[in-house]
Amino acid sequence: MTSIGTGYDLSVSTYSPDGRVFQVEYAQKAVDNSGTAIGLRVKDGVVLAVEKIKHSRLLVPNSNKRIMTAGKHIGFASAGWMSDTRHLVKRARDEARHYYGTYKTEIPAKIIAERMGMYVQAYTLYSAVRPFGVSTLLATMDNNDPQLYMIEPSGQYMGYRGCAAGKGKQAAKTEIEKLDLDSLSVRDAVKEAARIIYSVHDSTKDKLFELELSWVCAESNGVHTHVPQDLFDEAVEYAENADNSDDEGDEEMEDDE
C-alpha cells in the first residue's frame, strides 16, 4: 500500500497528487473483506443472496441478518461492516417512509437509490466523517417492474441486471455473466443465486457460513421477503450438487481446449 505514510490518506478531504481519495479506497477494501453478496434481476423479479460468514458456532442460526427489508417492497442486502449497514438501512427506511408520507405512493427504486447514493457520497466530503464501509444492494419492485441497484462506498450508484460485492465478487460476476437473465424465471434465479454463493465460498478460509436468500417478485406479491423454506431447501440442494459437477465441467472444458 503505497498510500500509507504519505499523509494523503489521513482525511477524506485530502486528495492524493494523482487525484485519488484514499479513504474511499480503504472503505472499498472493507467491503472486499466481507462475505459475498449478489443480486440477480430477472424478468419477473429480483433475487438477493448473501454468504454470511459466521465467526462462531455459538451464534444462533438466522441471527445477524445481512438481508433486510427497508419498506415492504425494498430488499436491502449488504457487503461490508454490519454496523454501517444498520445505519444505512435505517436511513433507507426513513427515506421510504418519508417519501410515502409526502406522496402517498411507494418510493420508486430510482429515487431511493439516488437518495442513498447521495447520503453515502456526503460521507466522502468532510474530514470529520469517514465513508461507509458498505456496498448496498437494493432490490425493489415498483409496479411489477423489477429493479436492482448497487451503491458503493464512494456514493456511486448504478442499476444492474446482476451485481456482486464482497470477497467473491470477481468469481460471482463471471458466474452471473454466464446466466441468461432475460429468460430465467425468478425461482430458477433463486437456485442459481444459491449455486453462485456456494461456488464462490472459500471453505479453506472461512469454515462456517450461512446462506441468506430473499426475493421481490409476483409470487411474493411485490413484497420483499425471505424465500419460502421449501424453495430455500431446493436451492441449497441444487447448489450443493451443482458445486461438484460444475468443477468437473470446468475440467472437461479445459480438456477440450
Place this chain on the structure above:
Amino acid sequence: MDSITLKVPHTTERPAEITNYGPTTHISQPSVTGTSVVAFKYKDGIIMATDCLASYGSMARFRNETRMISVGNNTLVGMSGDTGDFQHMKHTLENLLTHEYDMDDGQNMGTRSIYKYISNIMYGRRSKIDPLWNSYVVAGVENGESFLGFVDYYGTTYQSPTIATGFGAYLAQPILRKYVEGHEDELTEEEAVRILDDCMRVLYYRDGRSFNKLRRAKVTAEGVEISEPYPLDTNWTIANYVVGYGS
C-alpha cells in the same frame, strides 16, 4: 394615470380568525364525517357494516368512501366520525405495520395489539386536548377466539359481542341486544347478514346522515373480507302516515 389595485388572492391571505398570537387553538368540530358502524360476533367470527357516505355537515358530499379497513393479517377496523382524522389514523397504522414488517422477527401484529395501539393514540390525543374525532370498532379472530372492541375520542374503550357507534348506538344496538346477544356462537353467516342488513335498513330510514349504499365486511379465521358496495331494499309506502318530527 390611475393606479391599478391588485387584490391578494384569498389563498395567500391569512384568515382573520387564525392569529399568530393568543392561546393554541385546535379544531373543535369534525367537518367531513361518516355515520354509524355496526358490528357483532357470530359463529365464524365478526361481521361489520358501514355505509359509503362521507357527509359535509348535512350535505351528502362524498358518496363512495370506504370506512372499513383491513389492518395486518386478520384485523378489521371500522370508523365513524371525521374522515380526515381517519386518514391520519390509516397512515399511522400503515407506518406501524411497515415498521413491524421491517423488523423481520416472524411476529405479526395481532388484533389486540392494534386495538391497544389505536386506543392509546386516541387517549393520547384527548390528553393533548386535540382529539381525533372518531369512534373505532376493532375486530379480529385470533387463535380461534373472536375479538370485538370499541374506542372513542376520549380514549374510552369497551369490548362487547355487539357494538354500534353513533346513531347506531340508539337504533341498531337494541336490535342487536335482542337478536344477537346470547346467540353469538349459534348465529350462522346467513342469519348474521340478515340481522346486520335489518340494522342498516333501520338506520337508513331514521338517520339523516346515512346512505343506501353500504359495505359489509367479515373477519373469520381465514382473514378479512370487505364486500363491494350494495344497496338495501327499502319500502317507503308508510312514509305518508308518519306525521310530526317537524315535517
